Amino acid sequence: MSARVRAPDLRGRGWLNTGGQELTLAGLRGKVVLLDFWTFCCINCLHVLDELRPLEERYGDVLVVIGVHSPKFEHERDPDALAAAVERYGVRHPVVDDADMHLWQQYAAKAWPTLAVIDPAGYLVASMAGEGHAEGLSRLLDDLINEHDAAGTLHRGDGPYVPPDPPDTLLRFPGKAIELPSGNLLVSDSARHSLAEITPDGATVVRRIGSGERGAPFSEPQGLCLLPSEVAAIAGYDVVVADTVNHRLRGVALATGEVTTVAGSGRPWRSAPAEGRTDSGGERSGWGEAGQDSRTADLSSPWDVVWFDGRVIVAMAGIHQLWWFDPVAGTAGVYAGTTVESLRDGALPDVWMAQPSGLAVSGNRLWIVDSETSALRWIRDGTLHTAVGQGLFDFGHVDGPGGKALFQHPLGVAAAPDGSVLVADTYNGAVRRYDPDTDAVSTVQAELAEPSDVLVTGDGDVIVVESGAHRLTRLAPSAVSTVAGQRHRVERPPATVPPGAMTLEVIFTPAPGQKLDDTYGPSTRLEVSAAPPELLAEGAGVTTDLSRRLVIDPRVPRGVLQVVAQAATCDADVEHAACHLTRQDWGVPVVVSPGAAARLPLILRGVDPAK
Incomplete structure (x- = not known):
């Protein structure tokens, strides 16, 4: 490096995973420090957490990773919500709560995620935005280790991470739920990396599917889709699972509990391969109705799955698209979106989405919650429309006409028998109702703990996956109120x-x-x-x-x-x-x-x- 810039010291509202200790760069002198600027709503930030795990294991005696949580949404400023997110996503390094964005500004971050590398002498040596830097970081770490080992300025030994006490609940941060033909419920028990079949009252686990260990066969699973019986008979499995962190779709045979890989290479989608680049460097790669072999396709954080128009539609949260998957032909392809993260309606190939996270079907409409734009959107006849949502930086809890109503990072959606739509408005801790006939949004129930999905059973009961409370909750769907609420904008400078x-x-x-x-x-x-x-x-x-x-x-x-x-x-x-x-x-x-x-x-x- 041609210049040596002293890294600004660490300061925040509080610390997690340190046993209550406040860390300083002076106290970490002799270690390579990697600051990971993240916010727990951001799918790209979650990708980076997974990319860093092998580096933390390989360089554990010389590398200290510190998560700097600089929040986007209002809910993410809640220290209890941050503590829950650190557990939910298996963060095994110290985290500083940068609630006032002080460190974000000190390190001149402009995007989530941003990584900053500090050498053992306390100097900032590199900064990089986005994901996909594991290999480059490994090379850089090798160089820094060799340099400072030779100079005698590298100190080996354990880092400051202090693990929290293990929890004991029936479920742990459940994600999505479906009703099985038996009447039991199948729930993605995301933080326990498994599926739980539960009695209709939500109180007893009948069986678990999966080892419960990260990666084998599930890693933070989310969406579930029950295939039509005639399709399941041909495919050889009954349920499609969005195995989010493994970047795969899994098939589950309910009779045996057998789990198979039905889509996804396991490699996260980055962009089109080099041979697919156009003369302008673009990433159009010939995807379309023909698709490709589903098992060789690179997926990116599939978050939800639903049966629509004769195939499985996948909310590909990691690249802001919808994909399709044909379980009979074993093919997959892009259904909607260009990978640009924003809000733009129109014909499906050219629309912009922002972390689609929930799907539901009502007649010939496919409903989508687009979490990063806090939007409720829908597709019919090859066109995407927005019912509620104003962009990446506008959110809140406001009822009323769809054009003025606001959500805050919704993750789940369900179609009600009366034609309305129920939304798990996650960061507002509420279930909201949108009526397409009147274009009106109302609040069904508030004061829930990060609801991540809504399920309407065959009997018309409404079940909420109350992820932050680690339980399923039944609602009385007639209890509707109106919330004037507040409008918020992201306070990122x-x-x-x-x-x-x-x-x-x-x-x-x-x-x-x-x-x-x-x-x-x-x-x-x-x-x-x-x-x-x-x-x-x-x-x-x-x-x-x-x-x-x-x-x-x-x-x-x-x-x-x-x-x-x-x-x-x-x-x-x-x-x-x-x-x-x-x-x-x-x-x-x-x-x-x-x-x-x-x-x-x-x-x-x-x-x-x-x-």
């Missing part, structure tokens, strides 16, 4: 941009030992759009240059720049070089201000922090 011309620059440096690869066309790609679109007078679109001249319309005071950047690299100076694709999506809130700097830098991968 916006970037200031000038009216008129400016430069957007995505800074990319290949990981150690890699170089840009243009074997299959241009190695980089940059896509820029805005919400509202009028914010950009010039500069929207796709190019292969990571620097772009933008023109900001002075008549639009604020908005969000949507930026998608990717770069193809390969190993340098080796006989059998492996190729890699780095990609990151940013939704950058901006405020137009005369005199603001005319350059907006975004970091795609580890670079010199002084540049």
